[in-house]
Amino acid sequence: MSEELKEGLDRRDFMIASIATVGASAVLAGNTGSAIAQDTAAGTAGGTVYTGDVIDGKKVVRTLDVNDLAPGQKHLLYFQGVQMPTGQHWHVSVTVARGANPGKRGVLTSGVHGDEMSSIHTVQTVMNQLDPAQMSGTVMAVTDVARPAIESMQRRWPNFGRGPDLVDTNRVWPGNENDITAPSRHAGLLFNRLLRPNADFAIDFHTGTTGFEVAAFNIAEMDIPEIKAMAELYPVGQIFDNPTYPNVLHNAFVAAGIPSFCPEIGAARHLDLEMISLFVEGTMNVLKHHGIVAGPMGRTGKDVSVFVGNxxxxxxxxxxxxxxxxxxxxxxxxxxxxxxxxxxxxxxxxxxxxxxxxxxxxxxxxxxxxxxxxxxxxxxxxxxxxxxxxxxxx
Structure with missing residues (x-):
């Protein structure tokens, strides 16, 4: 991590305090969830852990280290998330394009809100354009983070543990594997075992919510040079220079020392193909910026009129x-x-x-x-x- 990013993170005391609070909660819950805590430590230290299950021909992991996967190939996996009320698990789709040569590791996420279809399609399109045999580094995509919300194409996770409730999954990161709510546990599992360990940088894609559409813009802290450099590679007309809420996913990455930002892609519940193409082009630019893929840059913020507001x-x-x-x-x-x-x-x-x-x-x-x-x-x-x-x- 560069000195500039460290300095940027030093200014985020409110986020660090938030993470510390989550950590304290995990300690307090340790006696009731020691098996989970021990499994987390073992899995992180020992690399990829397979459950032994296979779903539709795809192996299931509970912990992933992308370096364990064969280079020069694409790998389709399921990650074992939190349990449902039946005791079964919410399985999350994971696509890994591991380059033939070593390099940076990028993480692309979507589906943190269940009604955001253009964000999912953007990540899928980027991954379909990647040829691992020609790559230096790795790109991992997680396209359906909040599975139960996606199943009903609604923004929030339906949680029935204490009566019907709708939980905004983008307000619980980095989560806590031993928390009292399923969404927080799910976030903790993903962040600890899948996302954070495999990211040198991360992009969390979103759209407007149901009933509300947004312009094409990036949410990015422009005072952190490594984030600013990525956000400006998108040919979109607006940048929201604001940290927003402490417990959104891209801020959890930043608090962990991983440069991250959040593209916003139009309206919910449908595919805006014209807007999607702008974010695919920008994301490919980011991968070129990090040396993961080769080739000339596409259009960037220099090619459009960009309004930056805070x-x-x-x-x-x-x-x-x-x-x-x-x-x-x-x-x-x-x-x-x-x-x-x-x-x-x-x-x-x-x-x-x-x-x-x-x-x-x-x-x-x-x-x-x-x-x-x-x-x-x-x-x-x-x-x-x-x-x-x-x-x-x-």
């Missing part, structure tokens, strides 16, 4: 009714500019919404109707002073 201004519905947007994604807006109106069932205008800042539209409600309190618009802008961790309505 905060997002939310506009929430104050009434119920049909939403009519007056601006589009990526449009520039001024403070006081009208951006949306809302009509009731009679067609009467019941609310008008204006921007409180000057910036660019980075997200809009895609569902045509809204009740009070729903986010209607997010505007990317630059805040003069940043204080603490910002939270955003969902």
């Amino acid at each position: 905060s997002a201004f939310p506009i929430l519905a104050t009434a119920g009714g049909l939403v009519e947007h007056l601006v589009k994604l990526n449009d520039k807006v001024e403070a006081g500019q009208k951006v949306a109106i809302q009509r009731n069932s009679f067609g009467e205008v019941v609310a008008e919404y204006t921007s409180g800042v000057a910036g660019e539209i980075t997200g809009q409600r895609s569902d045509a109707m809204s009740e009070p309190g729903n986010p209607l618009v997010f505007i990317l802008f630059n805040k003069a002073t940043q204080e603490g961790v910002e939270t955003y309505p969902e």
